[in-house]
Amino acid sequence: MITTTHIKELLSTCMQCGTCTASCPNAFAMDMPPRKLWRLVLMDRTEDIFNSTTFSLCSTCYFCTLRCPRGLPLTRVMSLLKEQAFKAKSPGYKKGAAFYGSFMESVRRHGRVRESEFMTLYFMAMKNPLLPLEFAGIGLKLMKKNKVAIQLPSRADGSNLDRLFQKVKEIEERQPEPWQE
Numbered sequence: 001m002i003t004t005t006h007i008k009e010l011l012s013t014c015m016q017c018g019t020c021t022a023s024c025p026n027a028f029a030m031d032m033p034p035r036k037l038w039r040l041v042l043m044d045r046t047e048d049i050f051n052s053t054t055f056s057l058c059s060t061c062y063f064c065t066l067r068c069p070r071g072l073p074l075t076r077v078m079s080l081l082k083e084q085a086f087k088a089k090s091p092g093y094k095k096g097a098a099f100y101g102s103f104m105e106s107v108r109r110h111g112r113v114r115e116s117e118f119m120t121l122y123f124m125a126m127k128n129p130l131l132p133l134e135f136a137g138i139g140l141k142l143m144k145k146n147k148v149a150i151q152l153p154s155r156a157d158g159s160n161l162d163r164l165f166q167k168v169k170e171i172e173e174r175q176p177e178p179w180q181e
Contacts, residue, residue, distance in 0.1 A: 006080075007041060007077055007080050007081070007084075008041060008042055008044075010072065010073055010076065010077050010080075011038050011041055011042055011072060011077060012042075013070050013072065014038050014039075014042070014070065014072060015069075015070065016035055016038070016039060017035075017069060018033070018035045019064075019067050019068060019069060020033075020034040020035055020038070020064035020067070020068060020074055021033035021034050021035045022067075023063040023064050023066075023067045024058075024061075024063060024064055025059070025061060025063065026057045026058065026059055029053070029057055030052075030053055030054040030057050031052055031053045031054060032052055032054050033054070034054060034058075034064060034074070034078075036054075037049060037052060037054045037055065037081075038074075038077075040052075041077070041081070049081065049085075050084075050085050050088065050090040050093070051090075055078050055081045055082055055085070056082070056085075056093060056096055058075075058078045058082075060075055060078070060079070061075075062075050094126075095126065098122055098125035098126055099122055101121075101125065102118050102119075102121035102122040102125055103118055103122075105118075105121055106118040106121065107161070108161055108162065108165050111160070111161055115148045115149075116148070116149075116150055119132075119135065119139075
């Protein structure tokens with residue numbers, strides 16, 4: 001279940017016009033249109049929401065929010081849903097959370113993403129020994145075109161970012177969850 005009424009309140013005046021879906025550049029790849037997702041939120045169908053690819057494919061382009069005739073904060077709602085799925089450890093959200101976390105860890109360590117380290121961290125987080133095989137073909141193509149290099153382990157050169165990452169962590173710990181405001 002969605003744990004608070006805050007998200008539902010943000011959508012309470014949705015008239016199911018479909019403008020959000022028509023505006024979404026990623027709607028073609030989603031298993032259900034955003035309009036249907038909003039309806040599921042209003043009906044407390046959390047399991048269906050978290051098993052959907054709709055909110056995980058949102059690119060936060062704000063087209064839906066800008067074009068909504070009711071002025072609903074749809075992009076914010078989508079972000080709140082992502083946060084809820086992450087905190088609920090939704091199985092469908094595990095890949096995205098591991099991908100993002102691995103990316104940010106590489107940036108924190110080096111001040112930029114190091115692709116080989118980033119993907120290694122991702123594969124380790126997913127705990128699936130066969131997963132690297134799914135990416136081998138594209139990895140080889142990228143290496144042939146000199147788009148990705150194999151980097152030998154080196155000392156972390158992004159240590160000047162440690163303070164920045166620590167400050168963000170402190171701010172996040174002090175602030176209440178957006179749905180608790």
